[in-house]
Amino acid sequence: MPSIIPPIPTFRVMNSHGEMEDKSRPPPDVTNEQVLTWYKNMLAVNILDTIMFETQRQGRLSFYMVSAGEEGVTVGSAAALGPNDIITCQYRETGVFQQRGFTLKDFMSQLTANKNDPGKGRNMPVHYSGKEKTGVHAVASTLGTQIPHATGAAYALKMEAQENPTDPPRVAVAYFGDGAASEGDFHGALNLAAVRNCPVIFICRNNGYAISTPTSEQYRGDGIASRGIGYGIDSLRVDGTDIFAVYEATKEARRRALEGGGCPILLEFMSYRVSHHSTSDDSTAYRNKSEVEGWRTHDNPISRLRKWLENQGLWDENQEEKTRNQIRKDILRELVTAEKEKKPALSAIFDDVYEELTEEAKEQKAEMKRIMLKYPAEYDVDEYEGGLAGL
Amino acid sequence: MKSLRIIRPTAQVLRAVTSSASSTATGRQYSTSPPNARLNIPTDFSTTPILSHSSQSALRNPELSAEVRNSTTKRMNLFQAINDALSTALATDDSVLLFGEDVAFGGVFRCSMNLSQNFGSDRVFNTPLTEQGILGFGIGLAAEGMRPVAEIQFADYVYPAFDQLVNEAAKYRYRDGTNGRGVGGLTVRMPCGGVGHGALYHSQSPESLFTHIPGLRVIMPRGPIQAKGLLLAAIASNDPCIFMEPKALYRAAVEQVPVSSYTLPLSSAEILKPGSDVTVISYGHPLYTCSAAIEHIEKDLGLSVELIDLRTVYPWDKETVLKSVRKTGRCVVVHESMINAGIGAEVAAAIQEDKETFLRLEAPVKRCAGWSIHMPLLYEKLNIPDVTRVYDSIKQVTEY
Numbered sequence: 001m002p003s004i005i006p007p008i009p010t011f012r013v014m015n016s017h018g019e020m021e022d023k024s025r026p027p028p029d030v031t032n033e034q035v036l037t038w039y040k041n042m043l044a045v046n047i048l049d050t051i052m053f054e055t056q057r058q059g060r061l062s063f064y065m066v067s068a069g070e071e072g073v074t075v076g077s078a079a080a081l082g083p084n085d086i087i088t089c090q091y092r093e094t095g096v097f098q099q100r101g102f103t104l105k106d107f108m109s110q111l112t113a114n115k116n117d118p119g120k121g122r123n124m125p126v127h128y129s130g131k132e133k134t135g136v137h138a139v140a141s142t143l144g145t146q147i148p149h150a151t152g153a154a155y156a157l158k159m160e161a162q163e164n165p166t167d168p169p170r171v172a173v174a175y176f177g178d179g180a181a182s183e184g185d186f187h188g189a190l191n192l193a194a195v196r197n198c199p200v201i202f203i204c205r206n207n208g209y210a211i212s213t214p215t216s217e218q219y220r221g222d223g224i225a226s227r228g229i230g231y232g233i234d235s236l237r238v239d240g241t242d243i244f245a246v247y248e249a250t251k252e253a254r255r256r257a258l259e260g261g262g263c264p265i266l267l268e269f270m271s272y273r274v275s276h277h278s279t280s281d282d283s284t285a286y287r288n289k290s291e292v293e294g295w296r297t298h299d300n301p302i303s304r305l306r307k308w309l310e311n312q313g314l315w316d317e318n319q320e321e322k323t324r325n326q327i328r329k330d331i332l333r334e335l336v337t338a339e340k341e342k343k344p345a346l347s348a349i350f351d352d353v354y355e356e357l358t359e360e361a362k363e364q365k366a367e368m369k370r371i372m373l374k375y376p377a378e379y380d381v382d383e384y385e386g387g388l389a390g391l
Numbered sequence: 392m393k394s395l396r397i398i399r400p401t402a403q404v405l406r407a408v409t410s411s412a413s414s415t416a417t418g419r420q421y422s423t424s425p426p427n428a429r430l431n432i433p434t435d436f437s438t439t440p441i442l443s444h445s446s447q448s449a450l451r452n453p454e455l456s457a458e459v460r461n462s463t464t465k466r467m468n469l470f471q472a473i474n475d476a477l478s479t480a481l482a483t484d485d486s487v488l489l490f491g492e493d494v495a496f497g498g499v500f501r502c503s504m505n506l507s508q509n510f511g512s513d514r515v516f517n518t519p520l521t522e523q524g525i526l527g528f529g530i531g532l533a534a535e536g537m538r539p540v541a542e543i544q545f546a547d548y549v550y551p552a553f554d555q556l557v558n559e560a561a562k563y564r565y566r567d568g569t570n571g572r573g574v575g576g577l578t579v580r581m582p583c584g585g586v587g588h589g590a591l592y593h594s595q596s597p598e599s600l601f602t603h604i605p606g607l608r609v610i611m612p613r614g615p616i617q618a619k620g621l622l623l624a625a626i627a628s629n630d631p632c633i634f635m636e637p638k639a640l641y642r643a644a645v646e647q648v649p650v651s652s653y654t655l656p657l658s659s660a661e662i663l664k665p666g667s668d669v670t671v672i673s674y675g676h677p678l679y680t681c682s683a684a685i686e687h688i689e690k691d692l693g694l695s696v697e698l699i700d701l702r703t704v705y706p707w708d709k710e711t712v713l714k715s716v717r718k719t720g721r722c723v724v725v726h727e728s729m730i731n732a733g734i735g736a737e738v739a740a741a742i743q744e745d746k747e748t749f750l751r752l753e754a755p756v757k758r759c760a761g762w763s764i765h766m767p768l769l770y771e772k773l774n775i776p777d778v779t780r781v782y783d784s785i786k787q788v789t790e791y
Contacts, residue, residue, distance in 0.1 A: 086535065120568040131570040137534060138567040142558045148524050149559070152531020152539070159513065159537075163485075172531070184551065188524020195519055352565045353605045355575060355629040358658070358706040 018307025072301025076246030108338035144183030150174030179210025240269030345390030472615035491542030561606030575629035620655030666697035754791035
C-alpha cells in the first residue's frame with residue numbers, strides 16, 4: 001500500500017541558517033568564486049524578474065514569468081552541468097540561461113522582441129533560445145513536450161560518444177514542473193530513456209503549484225521522485241532552496257548518467273512558487289498570503305546562500321547594497337536600449353517555416369506586400385528593420 | 392486500445408485480399424465483385440499501366456539520373472521497395488536511425504526486415520508503445536543533427552503524437568530563428584488507407600490533417616518505384632516529412648524498381664497519363680481506380696483524360712495542376728479520405744481561385760472521395776471511391 005511506505009527523504013546540505021546541516025560532513029567542494037558567482041546570478045535573476053514584472057504591468061511587455069523561490073534550482077543545477085550538455089526547458093528556468101552565459105542584452109532582445117532576438121520576434125516573452133551560447137533548445141509554451149526531446153538528444157549524444165570516444169561525454173537535461181509531469185510526454189520520455197539507456201537527467205521543479213492547482217490535486221503518490229522507481233530510474237528528492245544540495249545532486253546525477261553507456265536519472269527539487277504563475281495570474285485568488293510569507297523569507301534560496309556567505313565572511317550588507325544597485329542600473333539601461341532597437345525585418349514572418357520559401361509562401365508574401373502598398377496608412381512598418389523593403 | 396492491433400491476422404488477410412484478384416480460389420473472398428459488374432472489378436496489378444512491369448519502362452523515367460537509367464532493376468513490391476530505401480539510407484548515412492513499435496523483428500508489414508541485423512540494434516530498434524514518446528524522441532534526435540525515421544504502426548494511431556507534430560516538429564525551425572536548430576532530419580512513416588477489413592482504426596488516411604500544418608511535408612507514394620525515390624528524398628530533406636504508405640499496396644503493387652539509390656522530387660506532381668478533355672487528380676491507392684475508370688470512359692465516350700499523381704500533398708505542386716486544368720477545363724479530384732476539408736477541397740479552391748484557370752473552367756470541379764463518415768468494417772467498398780464512382784464523376788463533369 002502506498003500509504004504505508006515512508007516518503008522519500010529530502011537531501012539537504014545547508015540548513016536555513018546557512019550552516020552545514022551535518023557538521024561532520026566536509027564543506028561543499030566548490031571555490032568561493034563559484035559560490036559568489038551563483039549568488040550574484042540568483043540576485044540578477046531575482047532583480048530582473050522584479051523589474052520585468054513591473055515593466056509588463058506598465059504595458060511595455062506583453063507577458064512575463066518570474067521564478068522567485070526557484071533561483072537556487074536553476075542556477076545550482078546549471079552550474080553542475082558540462083559546458084556542452086544539451087538542455088530542454090519548460091519556461092521558468094531564467095537561472096539556467098543566466099548561469100550558462102546569457103547577457104542582459106540577450107534577455108532584453110528576446111523580451112522586447114527586437115532585431116537582435118534570435119527568435120526573430122516570433123515567440124512570447126521568456127521563450128528564450130540559445131543554441132550557440134547555452135545549448136538550450138528554444139522554449140515552447142506546450143507543457144511536457146520538451147521532456148522526450150531530452151531523451152532523444154541523449155540518445156544522439158550517446159551514439160556520438162561511441163563514434164568519438166576521445167571527446168568529453170555529454171548528457172541531456174530536461175527541466176519541467178510538477179504539473180507538466182502529469183502530461184503523457186513525461187511518461188513516454190522516462191520509459192523510453194530507461195529502455196534505451198539514455199544519458200539524460202530529468203529535473204523536476206516541484207514548486208507546489210501548477211497555476212492554481214496545488215499538488216494535492218496534481219497527484220496522490222509521493223511526489224514525482226517516487227515515480228522514477230517504477231520506470232527503473234534512479235531518483236532523488238532534493239531541497240531546492242539549498243543551492244549546495246542542488247549542485248551536488250546534479251553533479252552526482254551527471255556522473256551516474258554517463259555510467260555504463262548511459263543511464264537516466266530523475267531529480268525532484270522541492271521549492272515553492274513564491275510569485276504569481278505569470279503576469280496574467282493573481283495567485284491571491286487561490287492561496288493565502290501567509291502561506292507565501294514563510295517561503296519568501298525563511299526558506300528562500302537567495303537569503304539562505306547569503307547567510308552562508310556572511311557566515312564565511314565573504315559577503316556583507318555593503319556589498320549586497322552595491323551589487324543590487326549595480327544590477328538594477330544595468331538592467332534598466334539594457335531595457336531602454338533594447339526598447340529603442342528596431343523590430344526584426346518583416347521577412348521573418350514567412351522565413352524558416354520550411355528550409356526554403358515555398359511557392360505558396362512566395363505568393364502570400366507578394367499578396368501581403370500588395371496590401372501594404374495599397375493601404376499604407378493602415379500599417380506601421382517603420383518600426384521593422386528596413387521597413388517595407390524588409391519584406 | 393492497443394490490444395486491438397491484431398498483427399498476424401491483418402497480415403494474413405491482407406495477403407488473401409491482395410492475391411484474390413488473380414486467384415479463382417473457392418470460398419468467399421473479401422474483394423469479390425458483383426457477377427455482372429463491368430466497372431467495379433478488382434485491380435489487376437499485373438497489368439495496370441500505373442506500375443512499370445518491365446525494366447525498360449522503369450528506367451525510362453526522365454526524373455532519374457542518367458547513371459540510374461543505365462543501371463538495373465529488380466522486381467519488388469511496395470514493402471520491399473521501402474525496405475530497400477531504408478537499407479540504402481542506413482548504409483549511406485550514419486545519422487539515419489529507424490525505430491518504432493515492433494520494427495526490430497522486421498515490422499508488422501515487413502518493411503524493416505533484416506535491418507536490425509544488418510545495421511545493429513543501436514540504429515534499428517523497438518521503442519515502448521508510446522506514439523507521443525516516439526515522435527518526441529525523434530525530435531530530440533533530429534535537433535542534434537540525426538536523421539531519425541520514426542514509424543507509427545498505423546496512421547490511425549498517430550493522434551497521441553499530434554502535439555509533437557503540430558507544436559514541436561512543425562514549429563521548431565521557426566521558433567529557433569537564427570539559432571538555426573531545426574528538426575528537418577525527421578521522417579515519420581505510417582501505413583495508411585483502407586485494406587478491405589481494417590474498419591475504424593486500421594484504415595484511416597489522415598493526410599489532410601497534416602496538410603493544415605505549415606512546416607511539414609506530406610508525401611504519399613503510389614507504388615514501389617515512387618516509394619523508394621520519395622522516401623529517400625524525404626529522409627534527405629531538411630524539412631520534417633510525413634511519409635504515408637498505402638498499406639493495401641504493400642504486397643499488391645509489384646514492379647521493376649531501379650536497384651541503385653535515387654530520389655524523386657518532393658512537392659512535384661507527375662502527369663501519369665496525358666489527356667485533353669478532363670483532368671483527374673489523385674494520389675496513392677485510388678490512382679489505380681482512376682486508371683481503370685479512365686480506361687473505360689475513354690472507350691465508352693471517346694474522351695481523352697489526363698491523370699495526375701500529386702505525390703506530395705503538401706506543399707503541393709499547384710502549377711502542374713493549374714496548367715492541366717487550364718488545358719482541359721474540367722477536373723475531378725479523387726481521394727480515399729473523406730470529402731469534408733480533404734485534399735480535394737484545397738485543390739478545388741486553388742483551381743477556382745486562380746483567375747486564369749477559373750476562366751477556362753467548363754464545369755464545376757468535382758470531388759470524388761470517401762463519404763464524411765468513419766470507415767465501417769462491412770461497408771468499406773461503399774465508402775472508398777470505386778471505379779464506378781470515378782467513372783460517373785468524369786461523366787458528370789464532361790456532360791455539364
